[in-house]
Amino acid sequence: MRAIVCEQIDQLRLVEQEEPVLQPGTAVVRIRRIGICGTDLHAYKGNQPFFSYPRVLGHELAGIVEQADDPAGNIRPGDQVSIIPYMHCGVCIACRYGKTNCCTAMQVLGVHIDGGMREKIVVPVTHLLVVSGLTLDQAAVLEPLSIGAHAVRRSELREGETVLVIGSGPIGLGVMAFAKHRGARVIAMDIQEERLAFCRKWARVDETVNALQGAKERLAELTDGEFPTVVFDATGNARSMTDAFGLVAHGGKLVYVGLVKADLTFNDPEFHKREMTLMGSRNATIEDFAAVQEALRSGSIDVDSFITHRSSFSEMISRYDSWLRPESKVIKAMVEL
Known part of the structure; x- marks a missing residue:
């Protein structure tokens, strides 16, 4: 073998x-x-x-x-x-x-x-x-999409909330897709314009932000200065994960979906001022796999272009x-x- x-x-x-x-x-x-x-x-x-x-x-x-x-x-x-x-x-x-x-x-x-x-x-x-009921391709991407579905479920995201997803790799894209599925307004952030174009086409995000071009100011503009109530970081990049603390609304949540082999630090007064919730999201459960299967069978997620x-x-x-x-x-x- x-x-x-x-x-x-x-x-x-x-x-x-x-x-x-x-x-x-x-x-x-x-x-x-x-x-x-x-x-x-x-x-x-x-x-x-x-x-x-x-x-x-x-x-x-x-x-x-x-x-x-x-x-x-x-x-x-x-x-x-x-x-x-x-x-x-x-x-x-x-x-x-x-x-x-x-x-x-x-x-x-x-x-x-x-x-x-x-x-x-x-x-x-x-x-x-x-x-x-699924193709072999769909069956193989069930796991990475379930990681995104788990992160969204863990965040307790509600319909109508504005969320930011940082990182447009497969995991970040899955987060975007399931945040949209929950009825959220989704903003995608990345450093590559081609990736952001894919987010618009595949995940149907509402807005995109280039992380290298005045990202914080652009987010403030898109949210009337309030910033997203849930921020998902799916980069696995220590700088991005640290900077994400400054992009969360007062009373909001920061969810680390990506994993980095490093220590992270943050400013405690800012963290407390916002009464932020910091979450880690790891892997997925059987409930998440079931949710993704349902989405795939309904045709709401396009695996062919993924x-x-x-x-x-x-x-x-x-x-x-x-x-x-x-x-x-x-x-x-x-x-x-």
Whole structure:
């Protein structure tokens, strides 16, 4: 069985591995689609927290069940599935309160344990979603879109609120799409005009702001000096995440969706003056996956234009470096098997 291993920084290698063996309560899934995530790219460049080498990357996964041992009978051979890659313990304080997305012993496929950048993988049946009504592409992007849906749900965003989403990568775009779905007025911020144009076209945002061109003044103008009541930062950039504190309305919320391998500081008097709420948003839960499935089935999210680059499994290593270059204009790269 073929697999691609990130052996160290800037090094991917195609290797042969043994076929996975079915265990009680698991299924063997033949991988058909692998979405390339910012986490995969950061790990490749040595910028991913909680990561060690060597590692099989890949956690945005869709495939077909080949073998299954499911006592409940929900997962059967031949099922088309999406994989929930967050392996939670089920007994810690977070899991007991339904926050399986931030389990104290979290093991994420492709980060803490080997992921799905291989021809087959064995997964607990509890972490498989039968998605027969979706395409393989839709099933593979279910996970990154669920991260955006989770951030919006966590923010308790209300219809009519003005929100700012900083960063227009796949996660930021997902946040924009689900904020719009909730009836918010959405402002997108990025440093690239082409990215902002994509936000207008794909996520149907109401306004865009170039972060390098008087962003704070422009936001004040767009909000009558009040600023957005919810700000989502999906950049994973320490400077952006720090500056975001100054872009939140009094009584508003700042939600960190992106993750940076650094310490962050903020001005406490400004924080208290605004009585701001600071939130972290990590991964997603089964409720978020269900919400995204519904949105995909309704046709309200266009996956075809979301996926901008494609590769076969055998060609992926040769194309990987190019996806890191800004001039490649990658939104979402998809590997096909």
